[in-house]
Amino acid sequence: MKVKLKAIHIFYVLYLLGLFYILFLYNRQIDLSWMVKGGWNELVELQRSRTNWVFFRTILRYLQTMNYATGMRNIIVNIGGHMLLFTPFGFFLPRLNQRWQKPLAFLLMATVVMFIIEGLQFVTLSGSFDVDDAMLNVIGAWLGFIFLRKPEEIERDFYDREIS
Template identity: 35%
Template sequence: MIEMNAALTLKKWRARLLFHFVSIGYLAFLFDLLFVRNRGFLDGYNYNVIPFRTIGMYISQAHHFNFWIWSTNLFGNIVLFIPLGFLIPAYVRFARRPMLALVLLLLVNTSIEVAQIVWHVGSFDVDDIILNFFGGMLGIVLFVRLKRAVKRQNV
């Protein structure tokens, strides 16, 4: 019985270590993508403070954009932030309550957009906040469901 518990503990330790490495890798990738990569396609500094303006443009004028640009701007912003929504409650203890996780997610997403325009590495777009928040919200839902499943399995 002791050997089985030791093996289980080692397995948990390895899983946690892998989770931390994957988390660090994701955060490094996110930082690189949002702040470091060549973002010289912008002329000046653009911003959009009208909700759903950019989203509506990509939907109503999809035929003016190639599929890669259209899908990346809409779905990429959602998919990219699903892991962040999972990581917030995983690492921030008080954010394990879904409403607090959502508030923290909104603060993080807004801070990213503000930092991009302050550091001149992107543009402020409230639609990015909306899409990123939606993706993060999916990550929070995933975290809550996984936590419940693990809790039921351990009972």
């Protein structure tokens, strides 16, 4: 059992390193110059046009461009990519700590983590803050949580509940 848990830890660390590379370094550049150029106001101004606080705004924009040549590619890469990228998160987290095995606790933790990631992309200028990205990431993590579980875990959660 200890060997299996150690292997899960190793693969989780490798997954996190890959995730960090994709989210913060791949085709991106971390830029903290706003700290000396004008502080928080400078950052907000730099990110103003790239920030989305409205649910489904980005997703609807992708769906509106679906009939263009690059539209379907954008949908697959952006919508599918976000969900696929965080599916392993839903597999690993519950295996590393029992408290994240409960569905509600897992969803809350996944939501907090995704907003932290979006916030870090915002302050490092390696991306933008997009509530749709966070939502898609949580959906991907949830899919990993649900579908990458052992059959006995699924049975325990859905069939062994007391009826009141």
